[in-house]
Amino acid sequence: MRTRATVAAVSGALALSALGVPAAQADDSAASYRAGVAKVREAAQAGSGRAAGKPYNLNVSFSDVKIAKTVKVGTTGHVATTVTYTLTHGADVDITARDFLTDPVLYRGSPTAPENRLYGNKPAKCTATSATTANCKGTIDVYPGGSERELRNADAGTWRVAAEATDYNGQDPDGEIFDITKTGYKSQAGLGTTLMQRASKLTVDAAPEPVKKGKPITVTGKLSRANWDRGTYNGYVEQPVKLQFRKNGSTTYTTVKTIKTNATGNLKTTVTAAQDGYFRFTFAGTTTTPAATPAGDFVDVR
Incomplete structure (x- = not known):
């Protein structure tokens, strides 16, 4: 004791x-x-x-x-x-x-x-x-x-x-x-x-803005994650990422398509301008990397 x-x-x-x-x-x-x-x-x-x-x-x-x-x-x-x-x-x-x-x-x-x-x-x-x-x-x-x-x-x-x-x-x-x-x-x-x-990072940019209805919108971005070996963030390659859209005045995003990041983690796709709204990418995450979703990028369709 x-x-x-x-x-x-x-x-x-x-x-x-x-x-x-x-x-x-x-x-x-x-x-x-x-x-x-x-x-x-x-x-x-x-x-x-x-x-x-x-x-x-x-x-x-x-x-x-x-x-x-x-x-x-x-x-x-x-x-x-x-x-x-x-x-x-x-x-x-x-x-x-x-x-x-x-x-x-x-x-x-x-x-x-x-x-x-x-x-x-x-x-x-x-x-x-x-x-x-x-x-x-x-x-x-x-x-x-x-x-x-x-x-x-x-x-x-x-x-x-x-x-x-x-x-x-x-x-x-x-x-x-x-x-x-x-x-x-x-x-x-x-x-x-x-x-x-x-830790992961995901960006999005929809252009041009404003855009005429029926014209193409190019949506770009990049998915990157922490590289603990180098102390930097590097592209996360060949990962499925969803492109989503929310029309102006709504609170709900719907999936437009799924694309994959390229050899440097970059994303690029095109859609047809239909109405004002917000585009965003969303990544579901993996065992080694958390999910990521940036704020939507607004596009004014005229």
Whole structure:
């Protein structure tokens, strides 16, 4: 059973040491938090048994995981997606301790030897619902560009959800003496899935405008998607795209025809001018790329 000493307020690192908070957890940076957990995780996955210098099997389990069906990621910036789950733990596990951590993980491939993993910048926050259960909410933080470049084009598609918990029990993974056998760890994979998708863009332009009734209208556009390998948007080739029309005064679009993007992702087709209205392209999406529909382009028919 864990025990916690009550201490008077002290400043800086001394206060954190008195509270039994590992330095890796005192540092609020994502790098420090991730590095500490990674050290324990790697030791746990290398084998089992305290005698071999492994963390002990923490008495926790995870269930009722919820995550967005799709995560759309461009080429720059930061994308965060929320993951919620139920944490069930033994009476000997103090989830309120400052050095108890739990977090969601996304992975591709094998959970122990994944092709790629994604984590959150901070541990999940949990609210107890009984003496042995809690509702937890965390995030997965994705950085597709810059020095991180966490995704490659091959990563688009299905990712699986895991959750893990680490109980340092006062041990400091960054300290000179770190007894990992006193640290508890548990990971549970295969808890759910999401689609990691390369963000898409679709444009439309209908010309000429105005146009005489009965004359041809040329509608052009381009379908492109994020290229995580290069950090750019490139044409999505040979994809079916619908041309739709909405007459002026109506709220409903109807499909005129379906065409395919060319070798550079461009679209071009012609229709006959019949009445004032809006033309647009619409792309239904694929497993690796989300749907896209731009605002309609108005054509004045005279």
